[in-house]
Amino acid sequence: MNQINRVAIVGGTHGNEFTGAYLIKKFTQIPHFLTKSSFETLTLLANPKAFQFGRRYLDKDLNRCFLQRDLQNPSLTNYEETRAKSIHQILGSRGNSPVDFLLDLHSTTANMGLTIILVNSHPFNLQLAAYLSHINPLVRVYRCSFQSVAENPFLNSLCELGFALEVGPIAQGVLRATLFQQTEELIHTLLEYLEKFNLGEIQTTNIPLILYQHLDIVNFPKDGDGTITAMIHPQLEDRDYQTLNPGDPMFLTLDGQTIVYEGKSTVWPIFINEAAYYEKGIAMCLTDKQEINL
Amino acid sequence: MNQINRVAIVGGTHGNEFTGAYLIKKFTQIPHFLTKSSFETLTLLANPKAFQFGRRYLDKDLNRCFLQRDLQNPSLTNYEETRAKSIHQILGSRGNSPVDFLLDLHSTTANMGLTIILVNSHPFNLQLAAYLSHINPLVRVYRCSFQSVAENPFLNSLCELGFALEVGPIAQGVLRATLFQQTEELIHTLLEYLEKFNLGEIQTTNIPLILYQHLDIVNFPKDGDGTITAMIHPQLEDRDYQTLNPGDPMFLTLDGQTIVYEGKSTVWPIFINEAAYYEKGIAMCLTDKQEINL
Numbered sequence: 001m002n003q004i005n006r007v008a009i010v011g012g013t014h015g016n017e018f019t020g021a022y023l024i025k026k027f028t029q030i031p032h033f034l035t036k037s038s039f040e041t042l043t044l045l046a047n048p049k050a051f052q053f054g055r056r057y058l059d060k061d062l063n064r065c066f067l068q069r070d071l072q073n074p075s076l077t078n079y080e081e082t083r084a085k086s087i088h089q090i091l092g093s094r095g096n097s098p099v100d101f102l103l104d105l106h107s108t109t110a111n112m113g114l115t116i117i118l119v120n121s122h123p124f125n126l127q128l129a130a131y132l133s134h135i136n137p138l139v140r141v142y143r144c145s146f147q148s149v150a151e152n153p154f155l156n157s158l159c160e161l162g163f164a165l166e167v168g169p170i171a172q173g174v175l176r177a178t179l180f181q182q183t184e185e186l187i188h189t190l191l192e193y194l195e196k197f198n199l200g201e202i203q204t205t206n207i208p209l210i211l212y213q214h215l216d217i218v219n220f221p222k223d224g225d226g227t228i229t230a231m232i233h234p235q236l237e238d239r240d241y242q243t244l245n246p247g248d249p250m251f252l253t254l255d256g257q258t259i260v261y262e263g264k265s266t267v268w269p270i271f272i273n274e275a276a277y278y279e280k281g282i283a284m285c286l287t288d289k290q291e292i293n294l
Numbered sequence: 295m296n297q298i299n300r301v302a303i304v305g306g307t308h309g310n311e312f313t314g315a316y317l318i319k320k321f322t323q324i325p326h327f328l329t330k331s332s333f334e335t336l337t338l339l340a341n342p343k344a345f346q347f348g349r350r351y352l353d354k355d356l357n358r359c360f361l362q363r364d365l366q367n368p369s370l371t372n373y374e375e376t377r378a379k380s381i382h383q384i385l386g387s388r389g390n391s392p393v394d395f396l397l398d399l400h401s402t403t404a405n406m407g408l409t410i411i412l413v414n415s416h417p418f419n420l421q422l423a424a425y426l427s428h429i430n431p432l433v434r435v436y437r438c439s440f441q442s443v444a445e446n447p448f449l450n451s452l453c454e455l456g457f458a459l460e461v462g463p464i465a466q467g468v469l470r471a472t473l474f475q476q477t478e479e480l481i482h483t484l485l486e487y488l489e490k491f492n493l494g495e496i497q498t499t500n501i502p503l504i505l506y507q508h509l510d511i512v513n514f515p516k517d518g519d520g521t522i523t524a525m526i527h528p529q530l531e532d533r534d535y536q537t538l539n540p541g542d543p544m545f546l547t548l549d550g551q552t553i554v555y556e557g558k559s560t561v562w563p564i565f566i567n568e569a570a571y572y573e574k575g576i577a578m579c580l581t582d583k584q585e586i587n588l
Contacts, residue, residue: 018572022522022548025521025548026548026549030549054572054573055349109465109467109468169465170465171403171463171464171465171466171569172465172466172467172569173403173466173569173570173572174403174567174569174572175522175525175526175567176525176526176531176567177525177526177527177528177531177546178528178531180525180548181550227319228316228469231469231470231471231474232469232470232471233471234471234472237470237471237472252471254316254319254320254474255320255324256475273468273469273470274468275465275466275467275468276467278348278467278468279348
């Protein structure tokens with residue numbers, strides 16, 4: 001890969017994550033904001049119908065519709081399954097992709113600042129993530145690994161280069177000016193990096209990369225009916241990317257009992273109390289903090 | 295009114311406002327938490343289907359379904375319209391109400407602490423609101439007035455005594471332990487007050503009541519397509535119940551221009567950036583701060 005010719009910025013993959021959706025609206029109206037000399041930038045509101053209704057999705061989470069086998073399965077025809085196939089066409093099929101770099105904008109109710117979500121370990125992505133987190137301390141890097149690209153259901157599976165950006169904390173269905181501007185600034189920095197890359201102006205550096213590697217998910221405690229019986233403990237709330245040690249408070253039951261973390265070693269929780277994960281019963285993800293020398 | 299015999303605590307009137315819904319779940323499982331000697335307390339999950347789907351409502355906002363004429367209109371048959379009629383039956387029809395006091399639990403993405411929403415000026419409600427805000431500085435009192443009870447579409451219109459409780463800031467679809475516990479504590483204080491009232495132990499006091507009286511709503515700026523073109527200004531975000539003066543920043547357009555408040559006098563905004571109001575285009579409500587001597 002010597003040259004990036006086409007970049008896609010996608011927002012509103014989840015219709016109630018307004019930061020990305022409204023950035024796409026802005027970029028569509030003022031496209032010269034994104035103009036660079038060495039590549040073209042395409043913008044896409046991924047789930048316009050869910051955005052219209054202010055919901056994450058209508059029939060199925062769009063960001064779980066991009067398994068290769070699902071994109072090729074003609075029997076999958078609900079709104080998001082159909083939309084995923086269209087997006088696949090617009091952004092290019094795997095192996096013969098007209099889009100060289102894909103940024104997918106998300107938001108979270110968790111206190112995750114500006115989080116880069118890597119779905120692979122391509123050296124270009126690692127270098128870029130290291131660069132962005134080096135110049136902006138709000139930027140953190142989370143990596144969730146898949147056994148193969150065929151097992152990756154995310155929109156970002158469509159393109160080897162690029163990542164999702166998860167910004168928070170922000171409620172679903174609202175805009176917050178500060179987070180909107182921080183996200184936009186990060187996008188500009190990113191596009192400038194891609195421009196410099198194309199112009200041969202990026203020196204491969206030895207910036208260490210702090211990476212939060214996905215370990216596991218933690219479910220909410222539930223009763224026999226499947227009803228949640230405990231909340232995130234106040235001492236853990238909003239403490240994404242901070243250490244959680246064995247014996248630390250993790251949950252508080254509805255009637256006030258503390259449940260502690262019973263793992264064997266220190267972990268770094270993220271996506272603590274993400275609203276969208278309640279339907280799956282997920283309370284948080286656990287990660288391992290790693291320092292990588294590129 | 296000399297005696298309160300039956301109290302209703304309602305939660306989940308909006309299905310994605312989990313604080314109230316899970317408090318009702320807790321009270322249902324542990325009913326003795328609410329037991330008082332002088333009255334019976336009924337709990338109700340108002341919109342179970344919306345709660346199941348984690349949505350505010352399915353067909354229509356349930357908390358706009360309680361106009362007298364709508365409750366008596368046999369042609370209104372969607373899910374929430376039907377549910378409103380059932381709740382009307384459960385809690386009692388106006389004029390012959392078996393429920394003497396009605397508390398409806400809500401939550402908001404706005405930074406409103408614990409807000410009592412009065413829909414009338416019954417002296418009992420004013421005394422109680424003054425008492426609760428006197429002993430807990432997080433409690434504030436907002437009054438929205440209707441020309442008559444017949445014009446009030448809220449669930450609280452079913453009962454002259456009582457009010458809605460709006461707690462925040464909290465994202466839709468999540469629980470936060472601190473807010474859950476603060477709300478529960480306020481409910482206990484309230485029930486103790488009702489018990490003392492029944493036992494003749496409440497002295498009418500001269501506590502001054504700070505009341506935020508509804509003045510108006512403010513809509514988001516929009517373009518010709520109806521798309522929002524500006525966000526709450528960072529200098530106004532989260533500043534519910536604080537002064538907004540003529541000339542103060544109010545909105546920030548997506549491309550970074552400040553729009554100021556152009557009113558003629560100081561106001562106190564609330565419901566700033568409430569997620570549920572985006573579908574109506576409402577950015578905030580303006581109130582007038584008043585001190586009332588009871």
